[in-house]
Amino acid sequence: MKVEVGTIQAARLHGPEAPGTGTLRAMELRDIPAVGSMFTRIFRKREYKAGDDLQKYIETIFFGSPLYSPERGSVVYDDGTGGIGSVILALPMEFSVQGRPTVAKLLCAFMSEGKAGAHGAACIARAMRAAKQDMCFSDNLSPVSADHGVAGGGIVLPIQSLDWRRSFHPLKAWALMIGRQAPLLRSRVVMGLLAVVDRILRQRRPGMKSGAPGGCATRAIDPAAFVDCAEPMLQRFAVRPVWSRNEFNWLVAVAGLNRTLGELLCREVLDEGGRVIGAYLYFGKAGEMATVLNIVCEAGRELDVTTQMFHSLDAEGYALAVGSAQPFLMNAISRQRWLSFHHRGYFCMVTRHADLKDAAQRNDIYVGGLASESWSRLLTDF
Known part of the structure; x- marks a missing residue:
């Protein structure tokens, strides 16, 4: 809970x-x-x-x-x-x-x-x-x-x-999602066979691949640098994480302890002129799943940033990308093919402050995966 x-x-x-x-x-x-x-x-x-x-x-x-x-x-x-x-x-x-x-x-x-x-x-x-x-x-x-x-x-x-799920290799992605209940599906032999079928499907159905927005590019940065990108881009939200350097660095450090989800990585997205217009922080488990914790972008560049993100994750070889839904991104990510939404659990907020409650109901709020339990080993280990 x-x-x-x-x-x-x-x-x-x-x-x-x-x-x-x-x-x-x-x-x-x-x-x-x-x-x-x-x-x-x-x-x-x-x-x-x-x-x-x-x-x-x-x-x-x-x-x-x-x-x-x-x-x-x-x-x-x-x-x-x-x-x-x-x-x-x-x-x-x-x-x-x-x-x-x-x-x-x-x-x-x-x-x-x-x-x-x-x-x-x-x-x-x-x-x-x-x-x-x-x-x-x-x-x-x-x-x-x-x-x-x-x-x-x-x-x-x-x-x-809600969670969103974007499949790049659908059969392998399916096996990854239900693998906890059926561990045999995650065996090397089964995953190898599914990967072969996925390659054939991607050749026959190009729409399974994530296209790139014209002129945009992705560049790797250190996760600790994410906060420098995020701070000005989050100013548009009435409710948002403060992320002092001490708190953010601690969160990144403890999130990185969850090796079950892979390596904690960060990418920034640049426009055709080389200007940074967004960034995203995610766990990457090579050849399997990317768990996106946070996406930030300039107002009006949501589609460019998310499209470039999905294109980059596809190119990096992940079978599946997952993340938590945010209202300001819904229009952009909903345009992706092979993307679905799933009810994760109820997001409930309690506060005595009317302005906070009003901002949350107007979706004038940014939370994201670092301000959640999604990185915790209590969900994946022990």
Whole structure:
């Protein structure tokens, strides 16, 4: 479960509804073994303690951000007997909202166990109601969780709830998408056979290839340089990431730990005069999939930038490219052949600020993959 919240103050809970006395408090380093084991039981259905790798990763992600402080971090429900019944993992991220800096929280997993956990989960949910939050969002909620978010004063953003998928080699792309459920399809022999058929199909149907816009070109840059391209291009959005150099460099570093998705790469797009008009940041797993995290461009150049991006990814040999939908790009990417949209999970935002809510409903907002859980090893590993 992914959500964004503002500061949650630790609160002592009393009353007949509580099965004892419990506390909502900031997660501490000593909680990591219990939290990691709960994650393993709930999300991986395995009954054993969290390994050292998972525990170290939780510490790195949820205690290592340059924006971290206890009041901005994850929250646990301490049941009063030394146990943790419920937890929500949270990552602070700084946004600009109508020009004012706002530190929000990206909630990456919401877990509970037993009666105390159910009560703790309810306490956490109440603490996150819109009236108490500066900014709270998630791009991967289940229908039930999204309904709870709306009931608490949140809003659902339909376009941001979608992923796009652009197939360059459709049979191989299909095998990659369902490979987790059918690992045999991802074997070297099967993938090799599918690649042969794809080559034949691409020869017979040239429309499967992604054409290039006239005069545009792509140039590799270091991912750390992406923020220099992005900063002026994001000024048109009322709500956007701030990406201070410290925060951005940390995000790039921790995203790069996810080797399952491949290498973290960046490209800038130049027009016919050699001027930079856009850039994109993505994971590239050679010969397989490109996972696009962020696309930025000058206003009015969306079609040129995305067309050049797809052309470049095709030329680099990827069978499939995937990314999260953004309203300002919908017209441009929808013109691609062999592109489809899929519901990933509900994007829900909770805030007490009317101007933020209004900007989000008008789609005057930029989020992107770095401000999501899509780069996290919690989704792909362990």
